[in-house]
Amino acid sequence: MSDIEDLTSRMRHFTEARDWARFHDPKSLTLALVGEVGELAELLQWLPHEEQVDAVRSQPMHGRLAEELSDVLLYLLRLADVVGVDLAEAAASKLRANEERFPPDDHRSVAPTKT
Amino acid sequence: MSDIEDLTSRMRHFTEARDWARFHDPKSLTLALVGEVGELAELLQWLPHEEQVDAVRSQPMHGRLAEELSDVLLYLLRLADVVGVDLAEAAASKLRANEERFPPDDHRSVAPTKT
Amino acid sequence: MSDIEDLTSRMRHFTEARDWARFHDPKSLTLALVGEVGELAELLQWLPHEEQVDAVRSQPMHGRLAEELSDVLLYLLRLADVVGVDLAEAAASKLRANEERFPPDDHRSVAPTKT
């Protein structure tokens, strides 16, 4: 089982074992996702630009980032599961589409455009 | 290779082939993640509560959700890669910690608390 | 002085008195805004849909909402100040434009479209 499927399955089981599915409608889960992205933003917001690379690799920042990135992923997988999207497949498909829409030779070094 | 590792690797290659890594510092990537979460929120914001379940499974909504969820995942994986976090491992670890912190018997049916 | 101008001016003074302007570039301020919106989302995320109206008016929820809404406004005003936008004027102008683009007779009772 792929890790996206495995984590999705474990999140579903975690939710059901606590009878929390009643709280997991798409809009509520999106708000939960926003809450976790907010925590991620709060970790980084005042890091001076040039210090970011070193700061994110030192502790305790690195461990906190791992936790918040994980929280975002777990809610994202839960939301995809609830809305019936196979996220591994959809993301691979979107990346392929981006690869074709933005040929390297035409886009090198210029700010990424909306994908 | 797991799908999280595979997608992470492809996103790294996609970025480098276009010389876009210069734009991918952690704070900028977090803003990009926020932009995609915003697009997800915009798809769902006016769905009447009781109509959500059916609405998210019909087209074109379902396809649009697949795209936006994918965009969020791709930037999340890119950000984890840039800050040096093994996201599959970190997420599995966080879920295990949540499973232990919130024993089902003590938390069943009451609103999920901050994990 | 209008209250938007007054709060903007006090936020500027608050920032300068602590020599924090160096941290207040537009991208960092936007991340700070995201952090506060995240806290707002976390307050609401698990409220059952039908219970929202009563829940938001009772304590301690009401007081917490007042704080988080305030935090969002203060960072929004700070960001507008830093990027040189007269927010009171711009918002009045945008609302006027929305009033003209969405004549009531053509839009009554159908889900709000993107303004």
Added chain:
Amino acid sequence: MSDIEDLTSRMRHFTEARDWARFHDPKSLTLALVGEVGELAELLQWLPHEEQVDAVRSQPMHGRLAEELSDVLLYLLRLADVVGVDLAEAAASKLRANEERFPPDDHRSVAPTKT
């Protein structure tokens, strides 16, 4: 009438004239706010750090920022109205509290802490 009260009143009237209040529960309005913050983030995300100050003052970026900052403010005022928070008063109160909690002499030049 202060500008916050004026804009709040006009947003209420705008909503009622189109019979859109049915869509304006707190959770839905928060998602709408997130959508607009996302659009703001998308405008700034790839701006190189050192180029931000000039970039935000030139067109068309400046005009786009004015629009998105306005959209965020309008939904924030609408949300405050719906949850019954006097935002001008609450924000002034929060700022006073921050001024007392973070005496300038103790906090000068060090990264802003959570307010």
